[in-house]
Amino acid sequence: MLAEIITIGDELLIGQVVDTNSAFIAKELNKMGVSVYQITSVQDDKNHILTAFKEAESRVEIIIITGGLGPTKDDITKKTIAEYFNDTLVLNQSVLENIENIWKLYVRQTLLQVNKDQALVPSKAKVLMNLNGTAPGMWIEKDNKVFISLPGVPFEMKALIQNEVLPRLTKKYHLPFILHKTLLVYGLGESTLAAKIESWEDALPSFIKLAYLPDLGKVRLRLSAKGFDKEKIKTEVQVQIDNLLPLIKDNFFGYEDEEGAVESIIANELTKLGQTLAVAESCTGGKIAERFTIHAGASNYFKGSIVSYATDSKINVLGIPKDVIDSHSVVSSQVAEAMAKRVLELFDSDFSVATTGNAGPTKGDSDAEVGTVFIAIATKNGVYSEKFMFGNGRSKVINKAVNKAFEMLLKEIFKN
Numbered sequence: 001m002l003a004e005i006i007t008i009g010d011e012l013l014i015g016q017v018v019d020t021n022s023a024f025i026a027k028e029l030n031k032m033g034v035s036v037y038q039i040t041s042v043q044d045d046k047n048h049i050l051t052a053f054k055e056a057e058s059r060v061e062i063i064i065i066t067g068g069l070g071p072t073k074d075d076i077t078k079k080t081i082a083e084y085f086n087d088t089l090v091l092n093q094s095v096l097e098n099i100e101n102i103w104k105l106y107v108r109q110t111l112l113q114v115n116k117d118q119a120l121v122p123s124k125a126k127v128l129m130n131l132n133g134t135a136p137g138m139w140i141e142k143d144n145k146v147f148i149s150l151p152g153v154p155f156e157m158k159a160l161i162q163n164e165v166l167p168r169l170t171k172k173y174h175l176p177f178i179l180h181k182t183l184l185v186y187g188l189g190e191s192t193l194a195a196k197i198e199s200w201e202d203a204l205p206s207f208i209k210l211a212y213l214p215d216l217g218k219v220r221l222r223l224s225a226k227g228f229d230k231e232k233i234k235t236e237v238q239v240q241i242d243n244l245l246p247l248i249k250d251n252f253f254g255y256e257d258e259e260g261a262v263e264s265i266i267a268n269e270l271t272k273l274g275q276t277l278a279v280a281e282s283c284t285g286g287k288i289a290e291r292f293t294i295h296a297g298a299s300n301y302f303k304g305s306i307v308s309y310a311t312d313s314k315i316n317v318l319g320i321p322k323d324v325i326d327s328h329s330v331v332s333s334q335v336a337e338a339m340a341k342r343v344l345e346l347f348d349s350d351f352s353v354a355t356t357g358n359a360g361p362t363k364g365d366s367d368a369e370v371g372t373v374f375i376a377i378a379t380k381n382g383v384y385s386e387k388f389m390f391g392n393g394r395s396k397v398i399n400k401a402v403n404k405a406f407e408m409l410l411k412e413i414f415k416n
Contacts, residue, residue, distance in 0.1 A: 002037040003062035033175035067152030069135035071114040082122040089120040128164040177230040182256040186407040190214040217403035270301040278347035279305040280339040283357035303347040331368035333385040340378035359397040
């Protein structure tokens with residue numbers, strides 16, 4: 001079963017808005033056994049949209065459209081859908097009542113005619129009630145093909161996908177089982193890893209595919225299997241993983257969860273141990289803390305963070321002795337270790353991570369070369385640090401430092 005996602009809006013094509021809707025929809029479809037054949041973004045232009053609909057219909061069984069359903073004149077999706085299906089727009093009383101109720105509860109303005117007009121839908125469409133907004137979703141079937149139009153507002157779209165679209169697709173189609181297992185590998189480049197597991201990869205069954213997903217300082221190995229015999233797929237994928245692990249045992253750090261977060265592995269291990277973490281960041285500017293706190297329940301294991309970006313904040317906030325900085329430079333193993341020890345004490349945590357470095361493009365308060373980063377790990381038993389040269393490119397240096405910090409922390413946690 002194939003699907004195509006069509007996102008509508010000039011804002012997507014000029015880079016003003018990042019298309020996160022497609023990623024969410026593709027992931028949800030994939031989990032239920034629907035493969036996304038293509039993702040297309042089109043401008044707010046009737047002919048462009050009509051062409052995209054026609055081409056998608058020739059390729060796939062399911063077409064999911066997001067965007068262009070608002071009350072303003074540039075939102076033309078609904079009228080274009082009506083034209084594509086030789087249909088007319090009719091007032092849907094249930095949608096109108098939903099709009100009026102939203103206005104009554106949340107909007108302290110006059111309900112305008114343009115808002116009421118959002119209750120106009122193609123007569124051939126089944127309405128997918130949007131309880132989080134005024135633009136309804138629409139479901140139209142044609143020759144065993146399904147067109148699904150959803151609002152572009154992410155939280156409205158997500159609710160409709162989960163509560164309306166997926167249950168209807170499950171009921172309509174007999175779908176295969178898809179299984180993905182992603183292994184996190186640190187300390188090996190993509191080519192080195194490929195050579196190391198070549199014989200194993202060549203022996204994979206035809207229904208299991210392997211993908212290499214390299215990132216800064218790590219490689220994700222994704223095994224994907226698809227078929228109608230769920231138990232066979234689960235068993236065979238596990239057999240292949242069991243054969244793979246001895247080949248990468250020194251570099252394997254765990255399985256990636258659905259959100260793609262190595263920090264979830266750390267969170268699970270800390271929770272299992274009943275232990276906690278604190279972070280002191282300089283060159284990474286809070287990115288390590290952000291990766292933890294974006295997930296619900298982080299307060300169970302993550303005690304807090306200090307972003308001591310400027311040199312004086314390391315002295316005045318963290319309490320790093322000025323003579324240590326003057327003697328060794330703000331970018332040094334001594335300062336990194338002092339930061340890690342101090343934040344461990346301040347938050348009374350079991351583990352801490354500290355980063356200090358020069359991400360560039362200038363050297364700042366240190367003479368260290370651009371790309372130099374020191375990362376320290378502290379526990380109540382001691383502290384250690386490592387020096388890294390991550391090259392040029394500010395964003396690359398920062399993200400490499402974050403990934404390396406996670407790797408070092410995982411190694412330390414796994415010692416327990």
